[in-house]
Amino acid sequence: MTYLDEAVSLETVIRATVPRYTSYPTAPHFSTDVGADAYGGFLDRAAAEDGPISLYVHIPFCHSICHYCGCTTKATRRYAPIEAYVEVLRSEIAMVAARIGRRAVSHIHWGGGTPNLLSAAAFEAIVGDFHRFFDIGSDTEHAIELDPRHLGEERASFLASIGVNRASLGVQDFDPAVQAAIGRIQPAETVMAAVDHLRGAGITSLSFDLIYGLPEQTVSSIRRTVETAMALAPDRISLFGYAHVPWFRVNQKLIDTAKLPGSELRLELERTAHGSIKAAGYTPVGIDHFARPGDAMALALSTRTLRRNFQGYTTDRADTLIGFGASSIGRTPAGYAQNVTDTGNWRERIVGGRFATERGRVLTAEDRLRADVIEQILCFFDVDLSAMAARHGADLAVFSADLDKLEPLVRSGWVTAHGGRVAILRHGAELARLVASAFDAYLGTGGRHSVAV
Ligand SMILES: C[S@@+](CC[C@H](N)C(=O)[O-])C[C@H]1O[C@@H](n2cnc3c(N)ncnc32)[C@H](O)[C@@H]1O
Ligand code: SF4
Structure with missing residues (x-):
């Protein structure tokens, strides 16, 4: 992107294309230098550490593909x-467990795609493996992404029975x-029924995904959407900006760009929904x-223990x-590793007894420092650069060119940057x-991103 120059308006900011920073360096900066061998090394190093690990399982299948979808998935009816x-x-x-050893698990996350397309036997087998290889306790958070169109009463009880909370x-x-x-097409009644089934089964920690920036959305329609959502009182809400990347996700070519809201x-849609x-x-x-208020995520924000990872805030x-499945991304103290996206290719590698890592990133000391800074900004809208530099044994001067880039935002009165502390005051x-x-440090040297708002 071209960084902001003199006259900054919020309009300019909206048009700026910047990553979402669910990792740093971001995925376009992963390299094929990190393959199966490097991942094995990452796991060996992780095995030497204490503390719990997290497990992510990617299920890249859906009944049909929604036009807007940006996830790695494919349609199957079989x-x-x-x-x-x-x-x-x-x-x-089994392969990863053999390498990393028996570890406590703090968090299991099923993502997709539509994980709920798995049969009960498949869920039981995988969760059984997790219990066999790892320590899963009553305090392990066990989360799943669900499509409300595929969730009956029986399935909700089943998910509760295998520990989903x-x-x-x-x-x-x-x-x-x-x-x-x-x-x-997903009538409100479908969502209401799914919520009832989940709560009835004892899965009471619920989050809703909402998207603004979709075709045909108006200020009043999004207000009504939020009102309907609020009436169901979820504990958390994710309000995503629609990322239109048709060069990357061909299904998005089905979106009529003439009906997409302008910047x-x-x-205004974001502001309305947010408000x-x-x-x-x-x-x-x-x-x-x-x-x-009172939800663990609101608490994590106030105690500054909130984190950001590939699934967003956590x-x-x-x-x-550890990421399992085609295209999944894992993070270890030594670096990031992403599995090959093509399921056939992924299968071939695993069946051949190799890890399916196709790309990744070995983290340098400076990457770690910048990753920490960026995570703080995304989580708390401020960062103490002096403290970060001290924690990483670096010199505050490493940030001098970065601070220069913030000058236009500082002049606008939206950001303060002095005494080694950067804080966003507005917006x-x-x-x-x-x-x-x-x-x-890698901005402008990678792929294309969606707009900031
Ligand atoms: C991997 S999907 C899983 C949810 C489940 N398959 C469903 O559709 O109900 C996770 C979320 O990503 C969001 N999402 C998907 N494509 C998006 C896009 N192009 N821009 C913004 N958010 C998107 C949607 O809100 C979706 O619920
Ligand atoms: S939004 Fe969900 S159901 Fe729709 S295609 Fe994407 S992953 Fe599948």
Whole structure:
């Protein structure tokens, strides 16, 4: 991107394209130098550390693909490919467990795709493996991403029976015109029924995913969507800006770009949704999350223990996150590792007894320092650079060029930067990605990103 020059308007900020920083360095800066051997080394190093680890399982299958979807998944109506996938997944789990050893698990996360397409037997087998290889306790957070269109009463009870205690539901938008434009018809009653089933089964920690910036959205339609969502009282809400990347996700070519809101309306949609959620009593968390006061995520914000990882904001503090499945990304103290995306290729590698790592990143000392700074900005909208430099044994001077880049934002009165401390004073949710990007040493040398707001 071109960094901000003299005259900064919020408009400029909206148009700036910056990463979402779910990792630093970001995924476009991962390299194929990190493969199976390097990942083995990462796991060996992680095995030498104490403390719990986290597990992420990627299920890249859906019944059909929503037009807007930016996730790595594919459509299938048959169960055979899913069954075959699960078998390989179990081999991968055994392989990683043999290398990292028996560890306590603080967090399990099923993502996708649509994890709920797995049969009960498949869930039981994988969760059984987790119990066999790792220490899963009653305090392990066990979360799943759910599509409300595929969740009956029986399935909700089943998920509770295998230990699932948190669910995030893909709500997106309740407006029928928006739903038609995004290829996802999901009446409010469907979401209400899913919420009832989950609560009835004892899975009471619920989160909703909402998206602004979708085709056909208006200020009044998004206000109604938020009101409907609020009536169901989820504990948390993720309010994502629609990322339109049709060069990367061909299904998004089905979105009529003429119906997409322009940058001004997009900002207004975000403001409206943000304001309505806040007015309903939720605490804004970072750039796109909200939590009820008293919820663990709101607490993590106030105690400055909130973290950010590939799934977004989290209360999980584990330093090692193991990714299972095609395209999954893991983080270890030594670096990041991403599995190959193609499921056939992933299967071939695992069946051949090798890790399926295709790309990744060995972290340098400076990467670690900058990753910490960027995470602080994304989580808390401020950072104590002196403290960060001291923690990493670095000199504050390492940031001098970065601080220069913030000058226009400082002159606008939105950001302060003195005494080694940077704080965003206004428009935090809109500005955090941009302010963080000032500390990104690789910015402008990677792929294309979506707009900041
Ligand atoms: C991997 S999906 C899993 C949820 C589940 N498959 C469903 O659709 O209900 C996680 C969330 O990512 C968000 N998402 C997907 N594509 C997006 C895009 N292009 N821009 C912004 N958010 C997106 C949606 O809010 C979705 O609920
Ligand atoms: S939004 Fe969810 S259901 Fe729709 S295609 Fe993406 S992962 Fe599948």
